[in-house]
Amino acid sequence: MLLRLQRVRELMEARGLDCCVAASPDNVFYLTNFANFIHERPFILVVTKIGAPQFVVPRLEIPHVRARAVGDLELVEYPEFPAPAGSTWADALRALIPRGARTGVESTCPLMVHDVIPGTRVPNDVIDDARMIKTAYEAGRIAYACGLCTDAMRALFAGAKPGRSLMQTAPELTGMTLMRVLRDNPVTNMLATKLQAVFQPPSVSHDPHNFTNVAMAMTEGGPHVGIMNFVVNGYDSEIERSFFLGKVPEAAKRPFEVMMTARRLAFELTVPGAVMGEVDRRVNDVFRSAGYGEYLLHRTGHGIGVTGHEGPFLAEGDDRVIEPGMVFTIEPGVYIPGVGGFRHSDTLITTERGNVSLTEGPDSLEAVTLPVS
Amino acid sequence: MLLRLQRVRELMEARGLDCCVAASPDNVFYLTNFANFIHERPFILVVTKIGAPQFVVPRLEIPHVRARAVGDLELVEYPEFPAPAGSTWADALRALIPRGARTGVESTCPLMVHDVIPGTRVPNDVIDDARMIKTAYEAGRIAYACGLCTDAMRALFAGAKPGRSLMQTAPELTGMTLMRVLRDNPVTNMLATKLQAVFQPPSVSHDPHNFTNVAMAMTEGGPHVGIMNFVVNGYDSEIERSFFLGKVPEAAKRPFEVMMTARRLAFELTVPGAVMGEVDRRVNDVFRSAGYGEYLLHRTGHGIGVTGHEGPFLAEGDDRVIEPGMVFTIEPGVYIPGVGGFRHSDTLITTERGNVSLTEGPDSLEAVTLPVS
Secondary structure (H helix, E strand, O other), X not given: OHHHHHHHHXXXXXXXXXXXXXXXXXXXXXXXXXXXXXXXXXXXXXXXXXXXOEEEEEXXXXXXXXXXXXXXXXXXXXXXXXXXXXXOHHHHHHHHOOOOOEEEEOOOOEHHHHHHOOXXXXXOOHHHHHHOOOOHHHHHHHHHHHHXXXXXXXXXXXXXXXXXXXXXXXXXXXXXXXXXXXXXXXXXXXXXXXXXXXXXXXXXOOOOOOOOOOOOEOOOEEEEEEEEEEEEOOEEEEEEEEEEEOOOOHHHHHHHHHHHHHHHHHHHHOOOOOEHHHHHHHHHHHXXXXXXXXXXXXXXXXXXXXXXXXXXXXXXXXXXXXOOOOEEEEOOEEEEOOOEEEEOXXXXXXXXXXXXXXXXXXXXXXXXEEOOO | OHHHHHHHHHHHHHOOOOEEEEOOXXXXXXXXXXXXXXXXXXXXXXXEOOOOOEEEEEHHHHHHHHHHOOOOOEEEEEOOOOOOOOOOHHHHXXXXXXXXXXXXXXXXXXXXXHHHOOOEEEEOOHHHHHHOOOOHHXXXXXXXXXXXXXXXXXXXXXXXXXXXXXXXXXXXXXXXXXXXXXXXOOXXXXXXXXXXXXXXXXXXXXXXXXXXXXXXXXXXEXXXXXXXXXXXXXXXXXXXXXXXXXXXXXXXXXXXXXXXXXHHHHHHHOOOOOEHHHHHHHHHHHHHHOOOHHHOOOOOXXXXXXXXXXXXXXXXXXXXXXXXXXXXXXXXXXXXXXXEEEEOEEEEEEEOOEEEEOOOOOOOOOOOEEOXX
């Protein structure tokens, strides 16, 4: 936590900020290890140049914060929401901002929080930016979650057969994983743990966010897409695989191979020094030159950390440069109505020497074509 | 949906707004039936005086929106986030706001959305305010979810015995409920369904948000607190019960009775015409005059609807007047370290003639003292 606080303060210094305010539960978790969900009672963290960060919390939650928070924190309580004028969360927050301070405010800051901050307010995602480079501890937590994803995908493949429905596989895979999480982590925080283990059959795999029908089932052929996204004690991880049962339809062979070419290029290009938007453009060019430009729905990859989708982005329009210690998904995909969706995803970390994948699984067409007994 | 849109437009008219912008997933769900979780790709709804609401969505999610949204909507897509300048979500949003409009902006509106709205921006929770009075459809959905809560609490009581752990009961109760939800609602939306079925043993019940240890188990005596909070297809519900196993400790008898007195008064006072803060003050006075003022942690109750905690609030500091069609939890409680937490919660709806509880369960000391076989 100290390392992270230090990094945030270095960025504050570089950007001429005296103070920054975090209302995003993700940014609060990053600096405190305290997970909350958004409801009407705000939790607001104030970081100034020196001293323990100050944390405005509802009185009701003080023991909860003490049980979960890590590192030095000064707790500033307010009585039950909304509370009479003069003793509200807004009064508590206002009193913490140093007179005349330039305060960095998150781009996701709720308007009501922004509006009560006195002094000069500067839109600046100083904590989000600090989060982009992982500490060794964070890399370890993400690697652990990635191991669980890898094992769950293996279990999905082992049990795959025509007729298996999402309603059957999802509770089995999340149940199995949760038991392991609880055994490995005696102080598991369920508010910071969320397991998503799903698949799409060929009929909907061209529409990557479609889980409208939980009764949908595997069928012979493909492409299916299996998806494991596990947040474990606040750290997220992802693996995804296109797969086939028994046979590969003729129309699926070429898009699968183009996706594999794009994927190999994405792994090769995602290294320190590369410009993120440029990686995406070159990977998209693989699809475009194969005639699949109109079937692109998403970017090459996204950052992952205390959330499952966060900056930096391997996406056209993101002109930042890749640095060592960033964690990305690599998941170029193509979605052809009537044929299906083609996407493998892995989570990798960049290093001085290139990158290392934290998830692993079969990826060649033979390896993801599963026998039907 | 049309009824809700009409109510929002009436409030816009009364407040002199030409337009309002919703970025809150709860407000978007309320007006579209489309549930999303917050990530970096914004979903933003623009409501003007006439015509279908306009909905800015990522291209990737267009089929998902079409599958779930209800009512007339004009979809305005943007390419994959962050996207090159000129084709971002912000560009799409800016183009939709009528020239010179006075636009209502939610108090939870992310700063980045607020900052790109042209014209006059007026902080105004017009949709949140419309949500306070439930339509008949909403009341029906909430009553259905309340029935599931009632049954799950009955099941918790039926299986209660010393040694039963949270790790055992929680998956059983949520599993049982989920099966029923899927059977009753063939088009269940898992993004809008969240089942929480937990309890606290006497050792932590004085600290109402403490679920640090999932291995914690029921013991002889009490007070335990059982908690069912079920969001089912976007509508929330809650029942909570203090309970005892086998025997009631002497020190628990008086606080239980004081809580019951406060609870009876809360049911009596929560009727149209009453001022919310005044209800809370009078209920809190029951605890204060019994000498328990220092053990109060929260208000008498809160609104419930498309979220589990929302306005209006039966809380000191909320000076609004209760109207028919509001849904509240009634849950006065007292938390005494070394003795435990005392709280029953029910979900009620106010009517022209008073109020009706949508959850039901035993509440007297005898009825919540369960036999230990």
